[in-house]
Amino acid sequence: MIKPPLPANEAQRLAALQRYRILDTPREQEFEDLVTIARAICGTSMGAVTLIDGDRQWFKSLQGLEGEQTPRDVAFCAHAILQPTRLTVVEDALLDERFSGNPSVTADPSIRFYAGAPLLSSDGYALGTLCVFDSRPGQLARPQAEALQALSRQVSRLLEMRGLRRCIDHHQSEHDWYEARLAEYYVQLEQQNLELSEQTRTDPLTGLPNRRALALALTEAIERGTGVPPAVAIVDIDHFKQVNDIHGHNEGDRVLVELAGVLRAQFGGRGMAARYGGEEFVILMPRTSLAQAELQCQYLRQAVAHLPLGLPLTVSVGLAAQHPGESAQETLRRADAALYQAKTQGRDRVVVAG
Structure with a gap:
């Protein structure tokens, strides 16, 4: 000392x-x-x-x-x-x-x-x-x-x-x-x-809203309760640990930032894309039918696969529409269960929760 x-x-x-x-x-x-x-x-x-x-x-x-x-x-x-x-x-x-x-x-x-x-x-x-x-x-x-x-x-x-x-x-x-x-x-x-205080709702690496901001926005969308209920998708980068292990954490950060840019471009004007933690992101799509939400998630999956990153990158997606009377956490849990199915079924796919 x-x-x-x-x-x-x-x-x-x-x-x-x-x-x-x-x-x-x-x-x-x-x-x-x-x-x-x-x-x-x-x-x-x-x-x-x-x-x-x-x-x-x-x-x-x-x-x-x-x-x-x-x-x-x-x-x-x-x-x-x-x-x-x-x-x-x-x-x-x-x-x-x-x-x-x-x-x-x-x-x-x-x-x-x-x-x-x-x-x-x-x-x-x-x-x-x-x-x-x-x-x-x-x-x-x-x-x-x-x-x-x-x-x-x-x-x-x-x-x-x-x-x-x-x-x-x-x-x-x-x-x-x-x-x-x-x-x-x-x-x-x-x-x-x-x-x-607004910075406490923003992920410092990607610039996207963070988990706290997503929870508030989802709860607000559910409480509005008008028309078509919101859809929620959880996006996970496939084999992200290998990216960090093989290419280093700086490269892993670059991948996260690039994916955040795709999410912001595709969903920024029609909902919210947030970093949920680690390599997971959540997309909130207010007043969006389940069929339309699935189509948007498929577009996202294809866009990620074609990113010019110099390394292969795919995502798995679990999608759920909010059920009447269901809380924000319950909707997220169903989307997470669908994401688990997407991973066990081979990754690089969208699975819709029942």
């Missing part, structure tokens, strides 16, 4: 931190919400808003763990503030000499993955971080990294707003001006939080 050195501007940095008067204050929902969004986007079990004081790391928000503070010498974030303009990512702490002997790595909570985006004061000093971490090694896709940095700017903006609120309390004569500024900050924060 390497003890984090002090920044060259440590005295000025600590003075900036004290200016915010936030250390040892109660937890606040606004900070908790941003940590929740960060964890959802990055897919980690733990996250925090940290502030690095003279000899400690103090948590304004901490999720997935219990505690108020830790010694600065063992804080991942004390390393992260040394690069104020960059995101610090540790994919496997056991392989990083800065952290391999850290008690948070070798003992509970056994941190292996860490990503921290510095929180900057209005004059550019790194006060702490918005960070996410997990007990398993991991990586951040570029959209996840960009979202984490965007959220860190939101935390910094919250710090500024707290300062503005104190000024309002001390300068009642300027109340209207400060309130207008504060309202502007909250409007901007709300809009950006809405945009960031």
